Amino acid sequence: MRAVDALMECLKAEGVDVVFGLPGGANLPTYDAFVDGGIRHILVRHEAGGGHAAEGYAKATGKVGVAFATSGPGATNLITPICDAMMDSVPVVFITGQVRTELLGTDGFQEADTIGITMPVVKHSFMIQQPQELPRAIHEAFHIARTGRPGPVLVDIPMDLSRAEIAYEPVSDVRLPGYQPRVEGNQKQIRQAAKAFASAQRPVIYAGGGIVNANAAEELTEFVRSDRFPVTCTLMGLGAFPAPDPQWLGMLGMHGTRAANYAMDEADLICAVGARFDDRITGKLSEFAPRAKFIHIDVDPAEISKNVPAHIPIVGDAKHVLAKLLVEYRAIGADPARLDAWWSRIEGWREKYPLAYEDSADAEIKPQYMVQALFEATGGEAIVTSDVGQHQMWAAQYYDFPQPRRWINSGGLGTMGFGLPAAMGAAVGCPDRLVCCIAGDGSVQMNAQELATCAQNNTPIKVFIMNNGYLGMVRQWQELFWDGRYSQVDMGEFPDFVKLAEAYGVTGMRLEDKRTLVDDMKRAIATDGPVLVDVRVTREENTYPMIPAGQAAREMVG
Amino acid sequence: MGEPGTKAPLSLEELEASSNLRTGRKHVLSILVENKSGVLTRIAGLFARRGFNIDTLTVGPTEDEQISRVTLTVDGALHPIDQVTKQLHKLVNVLKIRDLEPNDTVARELALFKVAADGVQRGELMQIAEIFRGKVVDVTKRAVIIEVTGTTDKIEAFENMVRPFGLIEMMRTGEIAISRGRSET
Numbered sequence: 001m002r003a004v005d006a007l008m009e010c011l012k013a014e015g016v017d018v019v020f021g022l023p024g025g026a027n028l029p030t031y032d033a034f035v036d037g038g039i040r041h042i043l044v045r046h047e048a049g050g051g052h053a054a055e056g057y058a059k060a061t062g063k064v065g066v067a068f069a070t071s072g073p074g075a076t077n078l079i080t081p082i083c084d085a086m087m088d089s090v091p092v093v094f095i096t097g098q099v100r101t102e103l104l105g106t107d108g109f110q111e112a113d114t115i116g117i118t119m120p121v122v123k124h125s126f127m128i129q130q131p132q133e134l135p136r137a138i139h140e141a142f143h144i145a146r147t148g149r150p151g152p153v154l155v156d157i158p159m160d161l162s163r164a165e166i167a168y169e170p171v172s173d174v175r176l177p178g179y180q181p182r183v184e185g186n187q188k189q190i191r192q193a194a195k196a197f198a199s200a201q202r203p204v205i206y207a208g209g210g211i212v213n214a215n216a217a218e219e220l221t222e223f224v225r226s227d228r229f230p231v232t233c234t235l236m237g238l239g240a241f242p243a244p245d246p247q248w249l250g251m252l253g254m255h256g257t258r259a260a261n262y263a264m265d266e267a268d269l270i271c272a273v274g275a276r277f278d279d280r281i282t283g284k285l286s287e288f289a290p291r292a293k294f295i296h297i298d299v300d301p302a303e304i305s306k307n308v309p310a311h312i313p314i315v316g317d318a319k320h321v322l323a324k325l326l327v328e329y330r331a332i333g334a335d336p337a338r339l340d341a342w343w344s345r346i347e348g349w350r351e352k353y354p355l356a357y358e359d360s361a362d363a364e365i366k367p368q369y370m371v372q373a374l375f376e377a378t379g380g381e382a383i384v385t386s387d388v389g390q391h392q393m394w395a396a397q398y399y400d401f402p403q404p405r406r407w408i409n410s411g412g413l414g415t416m417g418f419g420l421p422a423a424m425g426a427a428v429g430c431p432d433r434l435v436c437c438i439a440g441d442g443s444v445q446m447n448a449q450e451l452a453t454c455a456q457n458n459t460p461i462k463v464f465i466m467n468n469g470y471l472g473m474v475r476q477w478q479e480l481f482w483d484g485r486y487s488q489v490d491m492g493e494f495p496d497f498v499k500l501a502e503a504y505g506v507t508g509m510r511l512e513d514k515r516t517l518v519d520d521m522k523r524a525i526a527t528d529g530p531v532l533v534d535v536r537v538t539r540e541e542n543t544y545p546m547i548p549a550g551q552a553a554r555e556m557v558g
Numbered sequence: 559m560g561e562p563g564t565k566a567p568l569s570l571e572e573l574e575a576s577s578n579l580r581t582g583r584k585h586v587l588s589i590l591v592e593n594k595s596g597v598l599t600r601i602a603g604l605f606a607r608r609g610f611n612i613d614t615l616t617v618g619p620t621e622d623e624q625i626s627r628v629t630l631t632v633d634g635a636l637h638p639i640d641q642v643t644k645q646l647h648k649l650v651n652v653l654k655i656r657d658l659e660p661n662d663t664v665a666r667e668l669a670l671f672k673v674a675a676d677g678v679q680r681g682e683l684m685q686i687a688e689i690f691r692g693k694v695v696d697v698t699k700r701a702v703i704i705e706v707t708g709t710t711d712k713i714e715a716f717e718n719m720v721r722p723f724g725l726i727e728m729m730r731t732g733e734i735a736i737s738r739g740r741s742e743t
């Protein structure tokens with residue numbers, strides 16, 4: 001069979017049920033194979049939409065997402081999703097076409113050095129040099145994408161090789177001598193960590209997206225509940241511990257709660273699990289958690305002591321390590337009463353500084369209220385994706401996620417235009433779940449073309465645009481840190497989102513009245529097929545609280 | 559480890575942070591890699607984007623044709639070597655990394671010096687070369703080429719000696735290094 005037919009077999013063997021992509025000259029053989037390949041292909045309108053859809057699919061299902069593109073511009077259109085998947089550790093396999101081998105290096109039509117361009121932002125990549133290498137490369141790509149710290153893997157296939165005949169034999173093993181992620185944590189270190197917890201007077205568990213990736217939410221929850229440990233999650237970790245909960249401090253970091261950030265500041269022991277001490281968490285590094293000792297659990301050894309030196313480093317998968325940590329900790333039988341003083345301190349912050357905003361007295365929709373209304377309209381049960389900006393932070397603050405894989409956003413790269421295609425991917429992967437996107441009016445325009453894809457496939461995503469007419473987060477920074485000198489942030493009333501929706505064959509709605517908002521949202525959700533809702537919110541509202549960039553947690557404002 | 563748990567207390571005060579500090583010395587990293595296209599680019603790219611400087615880098619075959627060895631030197635005063643090696647380990651084609659202990663390592667570099675040697679100075683130059691066990695590999699009326707092998711220190715010392723004669727050109731291979739004794743590098 002042709003190498004591309006073998007490719008279809010490999011995808012099926014990997015359990016792939018759907019892929020996202022857009023064809024072109026260099027991957028015509030692949031697209032020919034799709035005709036009878038037995039794999040569902042969703043034709044996107046821009047490769048970036050396909051890439052983010054594959055990410056959304058992966059994040060919602062826990063399976064590997066797959067995106068296809070042709071050579072040159074098709075491949076370069078994938079750069080943003082590839083980089084996004086790298087930053088947020090999302091398992092996606094990207095398969096690109098390449099010019100014929102005889103044209104490689106000649107600046108042939110639609111030739112781009114895809115391997116070279118993507119090298120800094122992939123977990124690994126394969127350039128196919130012999131057609132018979134393809135099946136093994138595909139399986140290795142899936143293996144690498146899925147295991148250890150997940151991430152994007154790219155396979156670049158020259159057109160002539162993809163149509164070459166090969167003797168296909170199913171591949172049942174991978175041979176990657178240089179790739180052996182460590183899963184089990186060191187038992188001695190785990191015991192040491194348990195002892196540290198037992199001695200700690202002011203512990204905090206700082207949980208990140210690694211918990212979600214490792215499917216370790218249950219283990220985390222059990223460990224947190226094995227004593228009265230306070231827990232906070234990063235933007236990527238929301239849902240790893242069910243919110244709300246008495247032991248849950250809310251999100252930490254730049255727009256986290258004061259309780260979470262102050263607890264980190266005063267903690268004597270911080271246990272980071274699947275988190276990487278990003279600058280949006282630490283603020284000013286030299287003043288970050290000055291009194292704390294650190295336990296750092298991560299499957300990627302390079303994250304440990306990268307930004308903050310760890311006292312007890314544990315390399316391993318969060319699921320394994322937390323399960324063992326629980327056993328060790330229980331056996332010690334520490335006295336929960338030692339945490340009384342700590343809790344009364346935390347409760348003090350909670351009472352004094354709850355997440356709050358001044359609500360409107362009339363029909364005006366405050367953006368925070370919009371998120372609360374969506375929470376109510378969905379019963380808190382939706383998968384929620386978001387774009388990047390103020391709406392993203394309000395969604396993270398005001399929508400409580402009871403489970404992992406319910407909150408899907410672009411954290412590390414902060415990619416505007418992520419939300420809508422990611423929602424599409426999530427909805428394709430989880431057809432029985434309600435999938436909503438809290439979009440920014442600026443962000444949504446960066447991948448709005450995928451509304452056509454949703455309309456064509458009747459993918460029933462409900463997109464709620466938090467329309468403030470601004471690139472709001474940038475406006476906020478200009479207001480707060482640049483003397484209110486607004487520069488290129490006002491987008492006016494363009495486009496007319498209802499008409500845009502209709503042009504795409506999607507139901508469009510406009511909501512402007514707070515008093516009926518919940519019911520109107522329920523109506524949108526009950527409408528069949530994809531729906532785009534233009535929610536008009538207060539134009540100039542700031543996201544608070546906030547640790548100004550580069551400052552310490554104590555410097556929180558708002 | 560036996561049964562879980564222990565009543566032995568632990569004071570948080572006792573805990574020491576894993577040292578992320580600069581070691582302050584030169585490190586020779588001996589890296590075995592799969593002999594596949596693009597591997598060197600991956601290594602060089604990693605150093606560039608993480609802001610690590612490579613002082614010297616050599617690549618060559620090993621006794622196994624599927625495997626190549628990259629020997630590179632990095633300044634541990636400027637970079638956290640621990641982070642450098644961990645990042646290198648993440649490259650799928652990197653099989654093994656050894657941060658060679660200076661005392662247990664034989665390191666060599668080869669250098670070629672093209673030195674101006676008109677008339678009177680020539681004898682003196684030859685003498686210096688001899689002291690350094692250098693080999694004169696080419697002589698013309700106006701220049702000699704001297705080959706020197708040795709540690710980086712020796713080569714730098716030789717360079718300092720011949721510079722006053724008029725160093726026209728110098729080429730160095732960068733260090734290769736092998737561990738002493740029976741064990742594999």
Ligand SMILES: Cc1ncc(C[n+]2csc(CCOP(=O)(O)OP(=O)(O)O)c2C)c(N)n1
Pocket residue numbers: 387388389390391392414415416439440441442443444466468470471472473474
């Ligand atoms: C692709 C991209 N370009 C620029 C930015 C910088 N940026 C961050 S937030 C933001 C504003 C986003 O506006 P909108 O989507 O309307 O969200 P809002 O902040 O108003 O809720 C911008 C421009 C970005 N994150 N991504």
Ligand SMILES: [Mg+2]
Pocket residue numbers: 389440441442466467468469470471472
């Ligand atoms: Mg906006």
